[in-house]
Amino acid sequence: MEEKAIICKELTKQFGDFYAVNKISFEVSKGEIFGFLGANGAGKTTAMRILCGLSYPSSGTASVAGFDVYRQQESIKKNIGYMSQKFSLYENLTVLENIEFFGGVYGVSRKEIKERSNDLLETLGLQKESRKMVGELPLGWKQKLAFSVAIFHRPKIVFLDEPTGGVDPVTRRQFWDMIYEAAASGITVFVTTHYMDEAEYCNRISVMVDGRVEALDTPANLKHQFSADTIDEVFYQLARGAKRSAD
């Protein structure tokens, strides 16, 4: 049997009578690029925060990299990488210092950090900027750097929360090349996005509407199922019925 990276069953997060995430169930296989779609306020980020161990679920079960989200959050954290919607490297640290810090807290040895960061800077073409403050870099570079830092410690799964927001098309393309590369090296990628063309790059996608997963399949199957030409259309058909207004 194929090993599952993420298993979710009836996962629910409730704030008062508001169901941010309402009984969602899905599985993500190892090495898969899993797209997590939904309008603003549909519950994507909340679900992702639970899977990352940042938030407790209200009910249901879920395991990430084989660890339980209720009791083993710290074990989960050792095995995942995370890149949040808000840019989250330290702006007042240099590129190298950021890499060193985040590598260090995941327990990568100093020697390893040095070797890997050299490679990383080379692939990103950031050698000259390595001693620049991250705050001075253009957004596109920041995002690529943030992604590289998120997978620097070679996690089993990486969670990306709208990683390409506000980035130009060329950089987005490069960003997705990086995602493919990561997936090829065996890292499971769990990504939320607003860009429907990006959804096409995923192995499988799920669409969340009002806290529920309304559709889940490969992009091709979904287009077929909704008799649409593009994922955009699929998404529109599903999201149109949403009761929650976007924030």
Next chain:
Amino acid sequence: MKVLRFILQKEFRQIFRDKTILAMMFVMPTVQLIVMPLAMNFDVKNVNISLVDHDHSTYSQKLISKIASSGYFRIISSDFSFKEALMHIEKEEADLVVEIPSGFERNLVRDGAQKLAVSVDAINGSKASIGGSYLNTVISDFNAGIDINIRNINKTPSGVIDISFRNWFNPMAEYKYYIVPGILVLLLTMIGGFMTALNIVREKEVGTIEQINVTPIKKWEFILGKLIPFWVIGMTVFSIGLVVCFVVYRIVPEGSIALIYLIASVYLIALLGFGLLISTYSDNQVQAMFVAFFFMMIFMLMSGLFTSIDSMPTWARIISNLTPVTHFIKVVRMIVLKGSGFEEVKTELCYILAFAFVLNGWAIWNYRKTN
């Protein structure tokens, strides 16, 4: 342990990168420590008096010259009426008005007693009451010196009680010995409290805390990583402060410096824990700062820095005892001025230790990586 080293490296880098904040942390307290005690002087030297002499007699002249020569007072005006003299008080030029009624000398000699009208500006609290009591001393001295009285005393020898007094630890009763160590503590408290209160909340506001929370960093590692750099800075500020005390005010601790450092180090831990606690509860920097400021204000007023704790009502003394600053100010004063040893300060040390444990424990408990 290895992880902690990475965290520390990062924290130190961030602190040393922001030169404005760094300068503020070191320069502001140093300057304030040099300047403030010069300004904080309760010694009332020049009480300004407006005189109204309706009598113009020998005795009234004698009394006036006695007042003028006492050294406490400065006679700023001689007026013809009380109304004119009052103007000087209204304009804040005078602190009290002494009005010698007409018939002053005559009544004194005939009746053996004469009243003298003293009006003090009772809004200027300390000055008014101290000036009033100085004047009373001068007048009773004057009474004893009236020649008729002197003859009387000599005729009937009743005993004289000679009161001698001494001020131990501070023979000249100089205020600076009292206030300087207190200010040092206060400044250290402000630096430590404000800086740490702002720190975690800043990461919250910027969003980097999310990134930290998703890493396997342990809670204690994170808190310790935040504590240690500010602890080092706090101890440095404290050391600079001690040097300033010596260089500027010639205050050398009577007691053991090692003991001061021991207690200062525990105190700083308690204090930083307090800052972190505020930090974990606040949503943004403004909030953190205002909450910290609120408590700093209470700390400052209740710590016995300016006013004696013994004189407070019971409820206020309880609050005062629940204030870490109170205990540290007390200890620093004891060691610096009186040379108290470990035996004498151990109760206070226990208090501070308790604060350190409770505040930090609370901060760690309240900091949630998952919520």
Next chain:
Amino acid sequence: MKQLFVFIRKEFFHVFRDRRTLLIMFGLPVVQILLFGFALTNEVKNAHIVISDNSGDVQTLQIINKIRASSYFTVEESVLNYKAIEKAFRRGEVKCALIFPAHFSEDLKHGGKTQVQIIADGSDPNTAKTIINYLTAIITDYQQQSSSSGLAYRIIPETRMLYNEEGNGSLNFIPGVMALILMIVCTALTSVSVVKEKELGTMEILLVSPFKPVLVLIAKAVPYLVLSFANFTLIVLLSVFVLDVEIKGSVILLFVESTLFIITCLSLGLLISNATSSQQTALLLSLMGMMLPTMIFTGFMFPLENMPWIFRMISNIVPAHWYFLIIKAVMLKGLGFEYIWKETLILIGMTIALLGIALKNFKIRL
């Protein structure tokens, strides 16, 4: 104009959303007034003293009873040597020791002279002085009463407490607290509100809007003006109803002058916000940097006359100092505008200067 109102409303929402800061803003004056009013005093009460009576005769007992009867002291009697006194001082339990020598009465009767010794813990010089004064007064009093003749001729000073017949201690600090709270709260909040927009980058959005930059600043300042005004009213109400302070002068004049001072503080806040680039710096500057200097240079805790001349000069450029004088004159002494026009002019001048620099800088930034 309509745009301006919309903008001001947005700023109000901003301010009211942060309940905790709001709570602190109004909690500060309440706590300060309560503490100053009921907890803090410059007087000495219940000071622990030790009396070592080596004589134990009628006269020493009489004196000791007199001392016990006063509310200033908590008396403990024991025979002590210097070593023990020093130890008690070191521990901080005792503030003063009073020592009667052996044969006190006999010496007094036969030799006509005897001695008592007061040893005070000088590490707290104010308390020490006060205790020594009280003790000396009690003993002198005793002596005067007991000596058969007394003084034949005496001048008795009759002291009148001007403006404050009941000796209400609150009057001493109310004006100071007002100045301090308004100064700190207004300045800090205003400075942060602008810097925050700078830090988040939203300031630029505001500046490219068809809005005049001056209007942006006005819109930012108005909510804090209103809040500070409410804060001021709260302090006045607390003083009147909790601390029994009587407002002697014109209430209208009081409010007008306070509004002027609030505007001065807002201008200072704007200036700080222009000079700094992060919230952290602005906050540290306006709170930590301003607290002690305001307390000191206003003149309400420590008499300005005692300070070196340079400090007196500095106090002249501290707005709170002038406001303090105004409040004292109007609220407590009941004086009219003719007594404070000079102070008022100075405050107006300062406000114009601060605002001018702030606006100029603001435009340059554009």
